[in-house]
Structure formats: C-alpha cells, structure tokens
Amino acid sequence: MTTAVSLPLSDGRFIVDALVATIRANRDYLSEIDAATGDGDHGINMAKGFALCAERMDAEDVRGASDAFEALTMALMDDIGGSMGPLYGSFFLEFQLAFTGRDTLDAALFGQALAAGVASVKELGGAKVGDKTLMDTLVPAEVAYRETLAGGGDFIEALAAMSTAAEQGKDSTKDMQARIGRAARLGERSIGTVDAGATSCFLILKSMADSITRRLAP
DSSP, X not given: OOOOSEEEGGGTHHHHHHHHHHHHHTHHHXXXXXXXXXXXXXXXXXXXXXXHHHHHHHHTTXXXXXXXXXXXXXXXHXXXXXXXXXXXXXXXXXXXXXXXXXXXXXXXXXXXXXXXXXXXXXXXXXXXXXXXXXXXXXXXXXXXXHHHHHTXXXXXXXXXXXXXXXXXXXXXXXXXXXXXXXXXXXXXXXXXXXXXXXXHHHHHHHHHHHHHHHHHOO
C-alpha cells in the first residue's frame, strides 16, 4: 500500500481523540511524577481537561481537525487549573489556527503549526531549555522535525524524529535542577526525577506522531 503524503483535515478529529486517550491512560503516572516536585495533580488536571474536550466534541458532533483543536484549546484554557492549562491551550490554539481554512494536513503545515505552538508556549511561559520544563521536550522536538524535513525526510520520518527527540528531551530533565515554577523552590532536591510537564509533552507529541503516521501508512 502506498504511503500518503497528506491527510484530509475534514475528519482530523482522530488526532485529538488519540490525545484524549493517551492523557487519560497516563493520568496516574503523570500525577505520580508530579508528586516528587509539585502538587501531584498534573495528571488529574490534564485528564480532566482532555475528558471535557471529548465531551464537547461529542456534544457538538465535531469531525474536523480545526474544530477538534478548538474544543481542546477551550477545555484546557477554561476548565483546568494551574499553569499547564494556559500553556497547553496556547500550544493547541496554534494548531487550530493553522488548520482553519485548510483542506489537507501535510508535513509543511504540521511543521508550521508545531513551530508556532512552541513559540507561543515560550512567550507565555518564559522558560527555556535547561530550566526543567516542557520546553526541554518541545524545543528539541521541533528542531528535529524541521531539520529532518530540511534534510530531505518525508512526513513520517519527520514525525519519528520529533518523537525520538521529545523522548530524549524528557529524559534529560531527570538530571536537571528546576529553575522555574513550583519545583524551583526545592533547589538541588529537584534533581533525580523527570519533569511532569516535560513528560506530558512527550506523551502528547508521541501521540500526535503515532496517530498521524498510522493514517499516512496504514
């Protein structure tokens, strides 16, 4: 079977459905990680927001990618507490905006949305690589995606590179001392565990890579 180079966005809700399932499945894991340096509610809050997104999509019979990402953005920004709701909400908002009015999802469009999402989170949160946050996952993932395409890689190869870099970025936070957020109060005691935000970010990027790849190469 021939591998596709693009997908119709009219039934792109599958990307968000996969995200909902991933976060729900990892709710306890994310909260357990968060308990080491924070309030221990990261997984609970994330699962709540993604569950509310699913309810909204079902109630409105959402099918398209833009509408699905709009539902996710609103659920995260409006319905969960802490700092991660606005950060992830701003990230997914860029996907909604990039997909609006577009018919197909290809490597270039995904890369555009990903770059805009990373820039939005960076501006809103103020963190940088090395601060032990989700930026340690996001930034190398976006760089790997972009560089793979620039080197001649296709959509699937770029997604795979993104996912691999995201995991490496997440793992790198274990040996870091937190420099921003609640965990920064712990000083050196924050060293030795991966960051919860970096971990949920990895799960999100991997879910997106996997769900899109399955459609491109069934």
